[in-house]
Amino acid sequence: MPSTATIAKAKVAPTKAAPRGTISHMMKHARILAAFALAPMLALAACETTGDSGMSGGEGGGWVYASLGREKPLLIGHRGASGALPEHTLEAYQRALNDGADCIEPDLVFTKDGVLVARHDTFLSTTTNVATKPEFASRKRRSPDPEFQDREDWWVADFTLAELKTLRAVQSFRGRAKVFDGLYQIPTFDEVLQLAKSRQTVAGKPVCVYPEAKSPAYHAQIGKADMAEKILAALDKHGLGAKGAPVFIQSFEPDFVEKINGMTDVSVVMLVADRAGYDGAMARPGAPFWDGLGPNFSLLIDADGKSTGIVEASHAKGIPVHPWTFRDDVPVKGETPESTVRKYLALGIDGFFTDFPITGYKVRNDVQFGK
Ligand code: G3P
Ligand code: CA
Numbered sequence: 001m002p003s004t005a006t007i008a009k010a011k012v013a014p015t016k017a018a019p020r021g022t023i024s025h026m027m028k029h030a031r032i033l034a035a036f037a038l039a040p041m042l043a044l045a046a047c048e049t050t051g052d053s054g055m056s057g058g059e060g061g062g063w064v065y066a067s068l069g070r071e072k073p074l075l076i077g078h079r080g081a082s083g084a085l086p087e088h089t090l091e092a093y094q095r096a097l098n099d100g101a102d103c104i105e106p107d108l109v110f111t112k113d114g115v116l117v118a119r120h121d122t123f124l125s126t127t128t129n130v131a132t133k134p135e136f137a138s139r140k141r142r143s144p145d146p147e148f149q150d151r152e153d154w155w156v157a158d159f160t161l162a163e164l165k166t167l168r169a170v171q172s173f174r175g176r177a178k179v180f181d182g183l184y185q186i187p188t189f190d191e192v193l194q195l196a197k198s199r200q201t202v203a204g205k206p207v208c209v210y211p212e213a214k215s216p217a218y219h220a221q222i223g224k225a226d227m228a229e230k231i232l233a234a235l236d237k238h239g240l241g242a243k244g245a246p247v248f249i250q251s252f253e254p255d256f257v258e259k260i261n262g263m264t265d266v267s268v269v270m271l272v273a274d275r276a277g278y279d280g281a282m283a284r285p286g287a288p289f290w291d292g293l294g295p296n297f298s299l300l301i302d303a304d305g306k307s308t309g310i311v312e313a314s315h316a317k318g319i320p321v322h323p324w325t326f327r328d329d330v331p332v333k334g335e336t337p338e339s340t341v342r343k344y345l346a347l348g349i350d351g352f353f354t355d356f357p358i359t360g361y362k363v364r365n366d367v368q369f370g371k
Contacts, residue, residue, distance in 0.1 A: 066348035074351030077101035086169035100361025103208035297323035320350030
C-alpha cells in the first residue's frame with residue numbers, strides 16, 4: 001500500500017505544466033499529511049476501540065473522502081471545544097482533544113509586556129470576568145484598535161501577563177453552559193504548545209496546532225514585536241517549526257500570510273471571510289502564496305446548493321481547503337448540524353473548524369464518499 005504522502009501527491013499531480021506554486025503546495029501538503037501518518041503503535045489500539053481506521057481508501061471499513069488525496073479531513077477544535085467550555089482555555093483545548101479533534105486552534109494577541117496569549121478579540125469584556133474586577137475599573141477605555149472604533153472596553157494590550165492571569169474566562173455565546181465561568185485562566189501560546197506536545201489525539205497521533213495571528217497590522221501599529229517572528233520562535237522552541245510539523249499558521253491579512261510564508265516551512269493558511277476577501281487575495285501578485293485556504297464555509301456553496309468552484313479551483317493547485325465555523329447551535333436553515341458537515345465533506349473539504357468537535361468527529365468518521 002502506498003504511503004499517505006504518496007497518495008496525496010499522486011492524486012493532485014499535474015499532467016502538464018503546473019500552475020505557479022503548485023508543486024511546492026503539493027509537497028508542503030504532502031509533508032503535513034505524512035506527519036499525521038506518523039502514528040505510533042498506540043494508534044492501532046485506539047483505532048480498534050474507536051472504529052477510526054486511520055486510513056483512507058480500501059474496502060471493509062476504510063473511509064474514503066472527496067478531499068485532496070482522499071485523505072481524512074482534519075477536525076479542528078475551534079477556539080478549543082468552545083461550544084462546551086469557555087473559549088481559548090487549556091481546558092477547552094483539552095476537551096477538543098477528548099472529543100476527537102486533530103487540531104487545536106489558538107487565536108493569538110499580544111499582552112502589554114509582549115507575550116502572545118490566546119484570545120479571539122483584542123478586548124476582554126466578552127470572554128473574561130474583567131468587568132467584575134474593581135482594580136481594573138479605570139482601565140476601561142475607548143478602542144485603540146481601528147477594527148472596533150468607538151468601542152469602550154478593556155484591551156489585552158493594556159494588561160501585563162501577570163494581570164491577565166488574575167482574570168478568569170467566561171462563556172461568551174448566548175445559550176451555552178455558564179457553569180464553567182470563572183474557573184479557567186487565559187493561557188499563553190507557550191502553554192498551549194506545551195499542552196499540544198504533551199498530549200496525543202484519540203487516534204494516538206501528534207496534536208496539530210493551528211494558531212491564528214489576530215490583527216498583526218494593529219499590533220505593529222501599537223508598537224508590539226513582530227508577530228511572525230514571535231510565533232515562529234515559539235514553534236521552534238517546542239520543536240514545531242520545521243518541515244512536516246503538524247502546524248498551520250493562519251491569518252486574515254494577506255500581507256502577513258505572504259510574509260510569514262517566506263519565513264517558514266510549516267503550512268500557512270489564508271483566511272477569507274467573504275467573496276471580496278477571496279477575490280482580493282487571489283488578485284494579489286503571486287497569489288496563491290498560501291499553502292491552505294480557510295474560507296467562511298458559506299463561500300463554498302451557493303444559494304442553489306451548488307459548489308461555487310472555490311474548492312475545485314484550490315484543489316487544482318494542490319491547496320487544501322479548511323472552512324469555518326460549524327456550530328451545532330447555529331444551524332444552517334433547514335439542515336441539522338450533522339447534515340451540514342456531511343454536505344461540506346461531500347464537496348471535498350480537507351478539514352473544518354467546529355465549536356463542537358464531538359459532532360464533527362462523529363460525522364467525519366461516518367462519511368463514506370459516494371454513498
Ligand atoms: O480561524 C478560522 C476562524 O476561526 C476564523 O474566524 O473569527 O473565529 O477567528 P474567527
Ligand atoms: Ca480563528
